Amino acid sequence: MTSGRRLPAPVLAAVALGGNLGDAARTVREALQALDGLPDTRVERCSPLYRTRAWGNTAQPDFINAAALLRTTLDARTLLDDLLAIERRFGREREGEAQWGPRTLDLDLLLHGEAVIDEAGLRVPHPRLHERAFVLLPLSRIAPRMQVPGHGRVEELLARVDASDCVALASDTPSRQAGIPPA
Numbered sequence: 001m002t003s004g005r006r007l008p009a010p011v012l013a014a015v016a017l018g019g020n021l022g023d024a025a026r027t028v029r030e031a032l033q034a035l036d037g038l039p040d041t042r043v044e045r046c047s048p049l050y051r052t053r054a055w056g057n058t059a060q061p062d063f064i065n066a067a068a069l070l071r072t073t074l075d076a077r078t079l080l081d082d083l084l085a086i087e088r089r090f091g092r093e094r095e096g097e098a099q100w101g102p103r104t105l106d107l108d109l110l111l112h113g114e115a116v117i118d119e120a121g122l123r124v125p126h127p128r129l130h131e132r133a134f135v136l137l138p139l140s141r142i143a144p145r146m147q148v149p150g151h152g153r154v155e156e157l158l159a160r161v162d163a164s165d166c167v168a169l170a171s172d173t174p175s176r177q178a179g180i181p182p183a
Contacts, residue, residue, distance in 0.1 A: 005074075005075045005077075005078060006040060006073045006074065006075070006078075007072075007073045007074070007075055008073075009073070010040075010071045010072060010073050011071075011072060011073075011112060011113030011115075012044065012069055012070070012071060012111075012113060012143075012146075013069070013070045013071075013072055013076075013079060013109065013110075013111060013112045013113070014067060014068070014069055014070075014109075014110040014111040014139060014143065014146065015035065015067065015068045015070060015083065015107055015108065015109060015110060016065065016066075016067050016106070016107070016108040016110055016126070016129075016135045016138070016139070017031055017032065017065065017066045017067065017068065017105070017106070017107055018063045018064065018065040018066070018103075018105075018106045018134070019063065019064055019090075019103055019104050019105045019106060020054065020060060020061045020062060020063040020064065020102050020103065021061070021102050021103060021104045022104055024063065024064035024104075025049055025064045025169065027064075027090055027104060027105050028049060028064050028065075028066050028105070029049075030090070031086060031090060031105055031107065032046050032066070032068055034086045034089065035068060035070060035083075035086070035107075038070075038072070038074070038079075038082050039074070040072060040073040040074055041070050041071070041072040041073075041074060041079070041082075042070065042071050042072075043068050043069070043070055044068075044069040044070065044071050045068065045069045045142040045143070046066060046067070046068040046069075046142065047066050047067045047068070047138035047139065047141040047142050048066070048138070048141060048168045048169065049064050049065070049066050049168070049169045050064070050065045050066065050134065050137060050138055050166045050167060050168055050169065051063070051064060051065075051166075051167050051169060052065050052133075052134040052165050052166045052167070053165045054102075055132065055134065060102045061102065063134065064169070065134045065135070065138055065166070066138050067110070067135065067138035067139040067141070067142060067143075068142075069142055069143055076109065076112040076115060076117055076122060076124055077119075077122055079109060079112065080109050080121075080122055083107040083108075083109060084107070086105070086107060087104075087105050087106070087107055090104050090105040091104040091105070092104050092105050092106070108126050108135075109122075109124060109126065110124075110125060110126045110129050110135065110139065111124060111125050111126075111129075111146065111148065111149075112124050114147070114149060115149075116149045116150070125148050125149055125150070125151070129148055129151075129157075130148055130151040130152075130157045130160075131161065132161070133158070133161040133162060133163035133165065133166055134165075134166055136154060136157050136158040136161060136163070137158060137163045137166045138166075139154050140154050140155055140158045144158075
């Protein structure tokens with residue numbers, strides 16, 4: 001997978017995870033394991049899993065969402081390429097896919113250190129991060145004071161959105177938040 005550039009020092013990157021096809025909770029947990037297996041990358045923290053109603057195209061099953069903080073020396077483009085490769089391993093094909101449609105796995109690079117990047121196929125911070133409760137709520141559980149460049153702290157952004165549709169899964173206990181939940 002990884003064949004891109006490395007940074008001279010590690011950064012914290014935030015990744016959103018989600019899915020709504022098959023056993024989505026298991027898929028998200030297994031994807032966390034895959035993230036932890038990336039070269040020069042370690043999962044520092046992961047949020048509990050949340051069940052949320054579909055956003056955009058609402059005529060589909062609820063999503064399971066989570067967030068993870070990664071400590072990595074992979075540059076943003078390389079990390080994104082690796083996220084897309086993990087999605088493919090879990091059966092996702094983005095080609096021809098309906099926008100906001102059902103999916104086995106969605107991995108979004110939300111933040112990469114303090115970088116602001118606007119390139120073809122790569123925008124960091126994620127362009128709609130500050131609007132989406134299903135991303136902000138899990139991220140707030142592991143990094144409430146993290147800055148979203150141009151928007152403010154995660155906890156402040158969460159206070160501005162309606163998160164009432166995001167419900168923590170009962171099987172995800174707080175004691176599992178710091179590490180990777182077992183699949």
